[in-house]
Amino acid sequence: MTGRTMERLDRWTERMGDWLNPILVKETRQTLKSRQFIVTFSLLLLAAWGWTAAAIAMSMPRIYYVPSGQPMLVGYYLVLAVPMLLVVPLAAHRSLAAEVDDGTLDLLSVTNLSPLQIITGKLASGGLQMMLYFVALMPCVAFCYVLRGVDLMTIGTLLGGTAEVATLLTVVGLFLAALPSGRGGQFVMMVVMLILIGIAEFAFGGFAIGMITQGGGEASGEWIFGIVASLLFTATVSAILLIAAAVQLAPPSENRSTPLRRALLVHQTAMTGCLAYAMLVLEADWQVIVPCVYYAAALWAVIGALMVGESGVLTPRVRRDLPGTFLGRALAVWLTPGPGTGLVFSVSCMLLFSLAAIGLLILSPSAPGDAIDRTLPHALTLGGYLMLFLSVTRWIMQLIRLRSVTHPGVAVAVLGLVASVAAIAPYSAALHLHDYRSFPWSHWQLTNWAWTIVELESGLSSDVPYLVFGSGATLFALNVVLLGRAVLPQRVATPERVLAERAAAERAAAERAAAEKSLAEGATVGFDSGAMR
Amino acid sequence: MIPTVGEGEAVIELRRVHRFFGKTRAVDDISFAVARGSVFGYIGPNGAGKTTSMRILATLELPSYGDAIVDGFSVVNDPEMVRKRLGFMPDAFGTYANVNCAEYLDFFARSYGLVGRERTQRLKRVLEFTGAAGIAEKPIRGLSKGMKQRICLGRALMHDPAVLILDEPAAGLDPRARIELRKMIGALAAEGKTILISSHILTELAEMCDAVGIIEQGRLLATGSVEEIQRQRQQHRELTLRVMHGAAEAAERLGQRDDCLEIRVEGDWVRTAFSGDLAAQADVLRDLVEAGLPVAELTARTKSLEDVFLQVTEGLVQ
């Protein structure tokens, strides 16, 4: 009987294993044999037991009549944070970086695994390790609950939040490992990774400890909204980073832009939705709008630069997968790779978000009358600068691309250079003319975005935002008219052989699925009849 | 006109492939085709562009210009279709820590989408073919070079590809392991696989290849069977005759033929550069013997493969 059960279990796990991501299977095998995991796991257990014993001893008589869950939970959080926020993200980063270093990534690339499968396999393996750490600490957390002083909501938020931050860090680690970099670059990536981990430990640690000791979590609408919004943020940003990592590993002829643009649209839509809920339903303070506009501007500046740095040549492979109808192509045109469409895409997303923000202020029941007047200048100025600098960046990239093949990352550097020159040049000139004494803002400092933005709050003349926006819009329009020639890209036919091959593969997959099904049914029947005998 | 190796439809085809890294022309206009079931050897010194062109075929690198076709699919436009048909063994083999040989191969089998019994059977077959069944449970790090090479070949064979790209598989192997490798490649070729194999040592490949291509500084300088290249590059074989006490007369007779040039006499020895084929060579011998000359020895020396290689690449290597 047990032999039979074991056999079935074996067969079942075997079948499950076939459906799992091969990377996850391999990494799990590796992890369970790796010294790093065994050491971390034992240390986690030791620390948790040690802390339990120490804390009980310290609060010995009181523990019977005073709720003592809070300090206990703080200790367990600190114990858990090390493997969750440090070990797992770093291990994921190293694991992908090592595949690049050792040349095994090439071996994976020539298999049927897609780049996204490789990346998500690594993420899943990190997730599995996190789960093991969680399970190991579960009894301790339950013990805290028994000691009273912490409620389930707090415990849930703490553990969920830790998992969320750990996941995000792991995703960032994978993203950084996938970026093209030499040996020196890898070291830089590692440093960046450690800095980010440090920031996350502090920020989330502060939040977690505050929440445990002050008991932040009652199930109010706002609390739940905060959780949902943060989950949406983490999920959409993770999707962007995972896709960005995957396209780095994809063959260069692949469409590397459209999936990212879609993910960015989803991110912006989700965040706008959260903002709308906060403003209209929860009646949040209207002043959250301005930082959101700045976030959008920073996001679209970096993303816009990357897209403006794309190659203008569409490979036949990309053109094959364009929508089949003229209308479809016309609608999807801004999702099509290329610097011209990228410029229009990022600028329109920024402008759309600004419009949405202003719209929310109009609709918001709690925003004061001058809210719009105080937000619009920021939106106009930021939008104007975005159009200005991205247009110039696109022209420079066009020149660079005439001479050599470059990476879109170069465009981010170009944008940084353009923005720095635009800020520093007029400032130094004016400083020189004023004999190095202090001087007030003047229209000569219009391209000096840093100073102009700072001055916005202290009351510039009201025409400045319009001037910035107007000049940005002019350059942008010029760019679109001169270089864009938004000719709809031509679709090319997929070769017959490729279509036939795909159809055959689908047929084979369907047949295999059918065979699996009949096999599974057969197995059950066999077992039943066996049991009857 | 693309030089084709073997007969029948071409399975591997490079069409004017270029690959530049900045100013380096790693691959500079290479075209050739290999028919199904043929073994093509790719020979050139280090830095000649062998690895780069093989990586282009394996869809790991994109040509700066030109295209490569594997079984009718372009590496640029349909890399996935190419990957299904192609087994690639790079010059450096990537291994993982804490993984044994069977797990390593099993992982790649899964990655190639093999499931269930198909996977276990394939795994068994590959372990048997590469003679690695005995080391299946050994950790992959710490294997000998020869054993690692077997596992790597096994990995490239996991999905039973029609085309194999092997980048310097024999480098660093001891003679015994090299012979084993040659046997395995012979068996694969007999199964009808199309193989592209590289080396910087010509003799390593001469016996297993239907044809070789000589590459230097990104250019394909010569292609053809080893004999063809020798004929192309060296019209004159060297004949050496030992004629007892009649060398001068023999030299005179040879001088009347138009396939013997640069005739020299040294004592009993006559040396001549000879451009005829083997039948003509027999003819020479008959001539001399019928004329009553006591020919004691005749040796025909073709230049060694290394000589040809040096001659083909001369002037380009500094």
Ligand SMILES: Nc1ncnc2c1ncn2[C@@H]1O[C@H](COP(=O)(O)OP(=O)(O)O)[C@@H](O)[C@H]1O
């Ligand atoms: N990723 C790369 N970046 C820059 N140069 C490269 C790169 N890969 C190869 N090269 C250069 O291309 C040339 C050909 O290299 P390779 O194809 O590895 O030669 P082989 O395999 O015949 O020894 C060399 O000069 C090498 O330095």
Ligand SMILES: [Mg+2]
């Ligand atoms: Mg090489």
